[in-house]
Amino acid sequence: MSTLRFHAIKESLANRPILVEEKERRSDIFGKNVFNENSMRQYLTKDAFKGVMNAVKHGKKIDRNIADQVASSMRDWALSKGVTHYTHWFQPLTGATAEKHDAFFETIGDNASVEKFGGSQLVQQEPDASSFPSGGIRNTFEARGYTAWDPTSPAFIYGKTLCIPTIFVAYTGEALDYKTPLLRALQAIDSAATEVCKYFDKNVRKVTSSLGWEQEYFLIDKALVASRQDITLTGRTLLGHSSAKGQQLDDHYFGSIPNRALNFMRDLEVECMYLGIPVKTRHNEVAPNQFELAPIYEEANLAVDHNSLLMDVMGRVASRHNFKVLLHEKPFAGVNGSGKHNNWSLSTDTGINLLGPGKTPMSNLQFLTFFVNTIKAVHDNEELLRATIASAGNDHRLGANEAPPAIISVFIGEQLTKVLEDLEGVTKGKLSPEEKTDLKLNVIGKIPDVLLDNTDRNRTSPFAFTGNKFEFRAVGSQANCANPMTVLNTIVAKQLKDFKVEVDALIVDKDLKKDEAIFNILREYIKGLKNILFEGNGYSEAWEKEAKKRGLSNNKTTPEALKAKISKKTIALFEEMEVMSKIEMEARYEVEMEDYINHVQIESRVLGDIARNHVVPTAVKYQNILIDNVRGLKDIFEGSYKKLAKEQLVLIEEISIHIESINANVTKMTNERKKANGMQDIEEKANAYCFNVKPLFDDIRYNCDKLELLVDDEIWPLTKYRELMFTR
Incomplete structure (x- = not known):
């Protein structure tokens, strides 16, 4: 045995589990290192608290006086916890997070100093933008870029540093990060969905996009990884013969978690609790040494921040346990790779999940409205949605008999398929009283309250309805969730906007009642959605042939897939919804190709x-x-x-x-x-x-x-x- 390999295995076997003892209830430590609403109530004045809440809930601008008060209170809170530095924490187009630390410490005269942090430092900073990917937006010699505070994502303490979530933009205003377009997309879906909600409840003032990610990963001994330069430099094995025993016995999946891995998980979860990341589920995945972690659902912007933070925390905690976390989509040949399922839904400020079936015909009509419009958005933009999950790592995984294929389709289950078929069969035009009653009782009225047990799961589907949400299963394990979430929210916002125009036109021009107009538009949509709906095995060659007949794209590689991001249709869509400009879209295409x-x-x-x-x-x-x-x-x-x-x-x-x-x-x-x-x-x-x-x-x-x-x-x-x- 080679000397390096011998010592790596010897060191690995010598490692002993670090015992993690939890002395406090998780509910007691949750968010302890987050400047959240509870912390703000303690430290902010009433005016400052009101100003921040108005920014968070209503998008109102925070004036300079309020910013100074918030900064002062944030500093006092951080100093009380032993913090020495602050940073603007952002997500450039590298796919990782970025930060530049500055000390609170400043000198104010001879032998005098003070801990200082004001509104100007909170609201905006000027990091060097020259070395971050920009896709040609910035020249290397043009270094100026700005980070700006995002009050909708609370500041947090990581180590001894106060981290302030921010956007990152060029001197000329273009977005250089993942967060800025996501925030614009969330604003677009809020506006469009709220207008449609008013058909059903005029009290709705805001619609929020929620996200629940499921993070898959491998845990490999750090000493063994150090003996493999391919894992060290690329995150995956570029060669290596399969082990005689792999995953063929299915004995690892949902099995007893190994002690050493369990101790890592406990340590990680405690760190997450302090940071306000609501992790809840852990289990063994299919491949040996593969695991999964999942949180409680959150508002999409916060969920994206938490997933980006989690990937960093995982690496640091793993190092304490002599592990290396592998987030590559396919670190080992011959066994399953890793994904990051994105569970997405929409909810109102009145407490309604718009993708959850209701208890009355009218609430179910609302459900069907958002359900059908989401499917239509995916149908009309399936190639663009595929582009959001394109990467060198994910190319190894998509369609490899373990993950959804590169062909985007939607799974809704047998029962909802029958509901759509019944709705499609309703007479076109103005409904008779009998048809209205029949429609409400036999189609709308019979949708069960909970579809989780009435709809089987289809793990081969890239976009599946799972009871009260859609699950975008094809996202790569090391991807930033903002990329697919920006596109998904944008295309659904556009579709809802168009839907409202069509419904209003029927109400005005055809003198139809509101529910009749909605029925008519949904029925016409359903007729055109059959190509994207698929209930079968997405791994089969038969589906690949069938998908081609249906006109669905099958872009198997990243260079093929990314072209959809700069098509005339895509650029027009993003410009209309004010999510990204042509320059920003073309820049992202170049960055991702590079x-x-x-x-x-x-x-x-x-x-x-x-x-x-x-x-x-x-x-x-x-x-x-x-x-x-x-x-x-x-x-x-x-x-x-x-x-x-x-x-x-x-x-x-x-x-x-x-x-x-x-x-x-x-x-x-x-x-x-x-x-x-x-x-x-x-x-x-x-x-x-x-x-x-x-x-x-x-x-x-x-x-x-x-x-x-x-x-x-x-x-x-x-x-x-x-x-x-x-x-x-």
């Missing part, structure tokens, strides 16, 4: 290095041992040595064949990479990496993995799958 190129480029370089500098030399070393063995047999047995050395000779030849193939393909991959690097057009370059460089990974890996089976385990340099996934 991100894809960089990921494949890095993986290519790492794979070439491991194959040539680790695998091949080890194979040659073992081959030389075999050659010496054959020579020894020849010296002893002379003429009969070939018979005695038959297996060794075959092995020597096999090793040579694999070495030759590895070297040839690494050379070819390097040449293709050089060609791609010389291309100036971003689309041409991404396609070159996708279709010319990346396919060579499989051939190189195949031959490396074959050598792993042939070469003596004692000298193989890389920690193997069986060790990575079953050392606990």
Whole structure:
């Protein structure tokens, strides 16, 4: 066994679980390090508290005097907890979070100092924007960018730093982050949905988009990860033969959580409680050493912030437990990868879930209105929705018989399918009294209060209705939820806006009653939605063929999928809804294409290095041992040595064949990479990496993995799958 591998396994086995004792109830510590409503009531004046609440609930601007009061109170609260620094915490287009810490400490004269934090520091800062991805919005020499306080997401203490959630925009005003477009999209859905809600309840003043994410991840021993440069540099294994035992026994899924992993989870959950992240569910996932964590649903903006924060906290807590958290969508071949299911719904300020069936015909008509309009939004924008989950990591997972396919479809279950069919069959135009009664009693009136047990789950569906919400199952595990949530809320907002125009037109032009007009529009919508509805196996070849007949897109790679983000239709949609401008859309397209190129480029370089500098030399070393063995047999047995050395000779030849193939393909991959690097057009370059460089990974890996089976385990340099996934 190689020295590095030996010491990695030895260190891993020597690690003992860190016992986590919870001395306080979680309800007592929840949000303790968050400047939430409870903290603000204690520290803010009545005017300041009212100003912040008006900003949070009604979007009103906070004036400078109020900002100064809030900053002073926030500083006092933070100092009482031992905080020394503050930062504007934001989410640039890198996909990670960013922060620059400043001390409260300032000098005010000779040998005098004070802890200072005012409204200007709270409301706005100017971090260097030159090195963050901008997609051409900013030149490298134009460094100015601004972070601005988002009062709808409360400040929190992380370590000894006060973190203030902010947006991040360029000097010229364009969004350079994920939060800004999300906030605009949430404003759009609030406005559009509230107007539609007034058909059913004129008391509705606000509609909130909610999100509940489910975070899947792998836990691998930190020492073992350090022995694998592919995991260290790319987040996944670029080679490695499958373990004899993988997930085929289904014995890990929902099984007893290993003690060491359980202690990590407890520690993580306590950290989350202090930070106000309402984590609730934990369990083993399908693959060995794979787990899942899920919170209670929250308002979408806060949920996105909490998921971004969680991914950072997970890494820090894991390090304390000598673990490495792998968030890559496909860290291991041959077993399931990881996703991040986004459960989405809409609720009113009167306490109604708009995607939850009600107890009266009219409340069920409201449910069907939002239900059908959501499906239509997905139907009309399925290619755009697919683009929101496109990434180099997710390309390995989508459609791989473990995750939803790259074809976007909607699952609603047998019972709701029957409801839509009945609604479609109602006579067109003005309804007779009998038809109204029949419709309300037989179609609208019979929708059950809770559909959770009346609708089976379809894990192969990328967008499934699950009782009182839609579950977007295809989001990647390391993705920022803001990307898909921005698009989903925008397309539904646009659809609701168009729906209201159509309903109002029928009421005015055709003299129809409100419910009749709604029925007529919904019925016409339903007739055109059949292509997107699918109840079967999304993994099957038959569905791929059927989807093509239906006219649904099947963009299997990121470069293909991302084109939808800059189509004329998409740009017009986002500009109309005032969520993003053409410049911002094109910038994001360029950033995401560049991100894809960089990921494949890095993986290519790492794979070439491991194959040539680790695998091949080890194979040659073992081959030389075999050659010496054959020579020894020849010296002893002379003429009969070939018979005695038959297996060794075959092995020597096999090793040579694999070495030759590895070297040839690494050379070819390097040449293709050089060609791609010389291309100036971003689309041409991404396609070159996708279709010319990346396919060579499989051939190189195949031959490396074959050598792993042939070469003596004692000298193989890389920690193997069986060790990575079953050392606990």
